[in-house]
Amino acid sequence: MRKLAVLVLAVAMVAACGGGVVGVAGASCNAGQLTVCAGAIAGGARPTAACCSSLRAQQGCFCQFAKDPRWGRYVNTPNARKAVSSCGIALPTCH
Numbered sequence: 001m002r003k004l005a006v007l008v009l010a011v012a013m014v015a016a017c018g019g020g021v022v023g024v025a026g027a028s029c030n031a032g033q034l035t036v037c038a039g040a041i042a043g044g045a046r047p048t049a050a051c052c053s054s055l056r057a058q059q060g061c062f063c064q065f066a067k068d069p070r071w072g073r074y075v076n077t078p079n080a081r082k083a084v085s086s087c088g089i090a091l092p093t094c095h
Contacts, residue, residue: 029061031071040083041074052087063094 034041037051047055058065062084065071074080084091 029058029064031058031061031065031068033058037083040086041077041080044079044082047083047086051083052089055084055087055089059089059092062092066094 033054034051036054037047039045040047040051062075065075081091
């Protein structure tokens with residue numbers, strides 16, 4: 001539960017501080033939109049429809065999130081990969 005609280009707090013703080021970046025094809029990357037996935041990413045819960053929708057919206061940003069020290073430790077976990085797969089989203093190959 002502590003990890004979940006830390007994840008939600010970290011995402012909220014960066015989002016509030018303008019933590020978005022520009023992703024593939026100019027898409028707006030905003031890790032704050034993934035707070036609805038905290039239970040799935042941090043706790044291994046089944047992703048909700050809202051989580052899957054947010055993951056799809058941020059799909060072009062996955063590699064940037066994975067390379068960012070603020071997010072990499074969360075998005076590079078087995079739970080995060082499981083959430084993405086459970087939503088029917090292909091896992092990207094990051095270079």
